[in-house]
Amino acid sequence: MNQIDAETQDAAGDRKLWALSAVLAAFGTYFCMYAFRKPFTAAQYSDVTVLGLTFKSVLVTAQVIGYSISKFVGIRVISEMSPSRRAPVLLGLIGVSELSLILFGAVPAPWNAIFMFFNGLPLGMVFGLVLGFLEGRRVTEALSAGLCASFILADGATKSVGAWLLKAGVSEYWMPAAAGGIFTIPLILGVAVLARTPPPDQRDVEARSRRVQMNRDDRWLLMRKYGTGLAALILMYLLVTILRSIRADFATEIWIGLGEPAAPQTFTTSEILVALGVVAVNGSMVWVRDNRRAFQLSLQTCLAGFVLLAGALIGRMYGLDGFSFMVLVGLGLYLPYVAIHATVFERLLAMTREKGNVGFLMYLADSTGYLGYVGCMLFKGAFNHEGEFLPFFTVACWITCAVSVICLAVSMRYFGGHRMGRMNPPS
Numbered sequence: 060m061n062q063i064d065a066e067t068q069d070a071a072g073d074r075k076l077w078a079l080s081a082v083l084a085a086f087g088t089y090f091c092m093y094a095f096r097k098p099f100t101a102a103q104y105s106d107v108t109v110l111g112l113t114f115k116s117v118l119v120t121a122q123v124i125g126y127s128i129s130k131f132v133g134i135r136v137i138s139e140m141s142p143s144r145r146a147p148v149l150l151g152l153i154g155v156s157e158l159s160l161i162l163f164g165a166v167p168a169p170w171n172a173i174f175m176f177f178n179g180l181p182l183g184m185v186f187g188l189v190l191g192f193l194e195g196r197r198v199t200e201a202l203s204a205g206l207c208a209s210f211i212l213a214d215g216a217t218k219s220v221g222a223w224l225l226k227a228g229v230s231e232y233w234m235p236a237a238a239g240g241i242f243t244i245p246l247i248l249g250v251a252v253l254a255r256t257p258p259p260d261q262r263d264v265e266a267r268s269r270r271v272q273m274n275r276d277d278r279w280l281l282m283r284k285y286g287t288g289l290a291a292l293i294l295m296y297l298l299v300t301i302l303r304s305i306r307a308d309f310a311t312e313i314w315i316g317l318g319e320p321a322a323p324q325t326f327t328t329s330e331i332l333v334a335l336g337v338v339a340v341n342g343s344m345v346w347v348r349d350n351r352r353a354f355q356l357s358l359q360t361c362l363a364g365f366v367l368l369a370g371a372l373i374g375r376m377y378g379l380d381g382f383s384f385m386v387l388v389g390l391g392l393y394l395p396y397v398a399i400h401a402t403v404f405e406r407l408l409a410m411t412r413e414k415g416n417v418g419f420l421m422y423l424a425d426s427t428g429y430l431g432y433v434g435c436m437l438f439k440g441a442f443n444h445e446g447e448f449l450p451f452f453t454v455a456c457w458i459t460c461a462v463s464v465i466c467l468a469v470s471m472r473y474f475g476g477h478r479m480g481r482m483n484p485p486s
Contacts, residue, residue, distance in 0.1 A: 078198055081256045082205035085189050088149075088249035089206055092185045093213035094242035095156045095178070095235075096122070098221030100308050102231040107168045114169060119308045120433060121172045122179035127429030129183025130422055137187035138273040138419035146254035149188045152181035153246060160236035171232065178235075183429070186210075187418040192256045194405060194417045195270035196263045197345075200353075203401035204342035208334045211393055214307050215330030217242075266348070267409040270416045281415050282423075285407075288473035293424045295361070295466035296399050298459040300428030301435050303392045305455060306385075309448045316449030317381030329382065333389035337397050344402045350410035355475065357402035362467050364394030365460050372456055388456065395463070399424060407474075 099118065107114035140148070159178040163171045193202040217238065224234045259270070273281075282289065306313065314325060340360060347353040368391030375384050404420040435455075 077257060078202065080252055081193060082202045084249045084252035084256070085193060085202065085206040086209040088209075088246055088253060089186065089189055090209040090213040090216075091242040091246035091249060092153065092182060093210060093217045094220065094246075095153060095160065095239040096126075096182050097214055097217045097307070098224070098238035099175070099231075099235040101218040101221035101311065102225060102234060103311070104168075104231055109169050109172075114172075117169065117172050118175045120437065121176040123304070123308075123429060123433050125176040125179030126183040127426060127433055129180050130426035130429050133184045133187050133422040134278070134419065134426060135275075137184060137191070137422050138278060138416060140188065140191065140418070141272065142191065142258065145188045145191055146250050149185060149250055150247065152185060152188075153243075155181045157236065157239045157243065160239050164230075164233040164236050168232065183425070186425075187422055189253065190400075190421065191416070191418055192253045195259045195267050197266045199267065199405050200345040200401050201342045203405070204338045204397065207341070207393075207397040207400050208338045211334040211337060211389075211397075212327075212330050215310075215327045218310065219327045267350075267405070268412045270408070271414055273415055273419055277414055278419055281413055281419070284413070285411075288470050289420075289423070291466040291469040291473065292399070292403065293427050295395065295463040295470075296424045297428045297431045298463055299392055299396050299399075300425070301432045302452075302455050302459045303396055304429075304432045305435070305448065305452055306388065306392065309452075310385075312448040313452055314381065314385070316452075317384060319381035319385075325382075329385050329389065332386050333393055336390050337393040340394060341397045341401045344406075350406045353402060354406040354410055355471070357398045357406060358467055358471055358474075360398045360402075361395035362464065364391045364396075364398075365463050365467075367391035367394070368456060369460050372453065372460075375453075 099122075100115075102115070104114040104118060109117045156178050159174045163174040163178065165171075166174065189206060190203065193199055193206060196202065220238050220241065221234055224237055225231065229237050259267070319325065340363075341357075344353050344357060344360075347356060367387055371379065371384050371387035371391060374387070379387075400421065404417045404424075407420070408415055408417065
């Protein structure tokens, strides 16, 4: 009996150890990926204009077009990817991205903008590859929340690295490649650890359902079966993605509009506070064992985010300082954004027991979200040449709040009540 207890304790210790190593590796890998994507946004690129547009807007749009195309490609690639191929494909994608940044520095402006497109093109599939190592487990929310903390913190931190390199004398055009170079070795180490992560065990499968590769018929079946509810969630996610991307890519301009210094430490400090709040809320879902209840709570978490967002906008009208405004807006946006990544789709598959994987649902949502962001940037560039983002950002916040609350109401009704009785029973 003592031997059995000892073996049980050893097995529990091993699970805790791999879970800790997996979340640290996932966090580190995706954090480092941001160093290949975001540091260029810390620069102004004010020396060049293209057809009356600021060059920075052109670069952001070019990268996001590539990134959004990658999301559409990922709908098939990520959903069909075998576990053994994830690590080598991931490293190959990052290598293409860094090569594009080197060419961005070597080729004169504005012709180098094309390389920002090729920089974004491979990076859009990185998240799905990393998530594939974590989904379908009893502790997936905790693992995914740790992963999502990386893109909250990395957004500010890698822009801080970019700002630091600019202050050190690196040119605006070579700074992105230099930032990527700094994070190359840590990224390789993170991927190596992820590659050794064990697959979900039998208890994970019983609690969360088996996650499998999907073919075209599988994907269409899932969309047809839950189309209305998924459409409402994806529309909400589209709006949050647009707003979150504006806040991220034009943080410098928004901070200036708020009357706050756009210093490197400002980016990082605000995002640390956002990450702590978002990870604490979304990570706590791991303690909710019932899949249906966890799914509904995740939708309520999204709603809480929009309440915070509205509160920040109202507070700004009455004199709320810029730093508090940005932190509250960050919390308001990242609560639903991370809930989708960590819990909503994970528990949807777990409670319905449908054949599929979270990667497919995430890329279905992401492709729509980033396509919407491209359209938003084109609209912004065509109708506002002055580059003042704060008024534009404020209007976008109000629109997102209003439409997203309606979408949540639709999805709550669709996936709740009588429809739950027609779904496959959870384990």
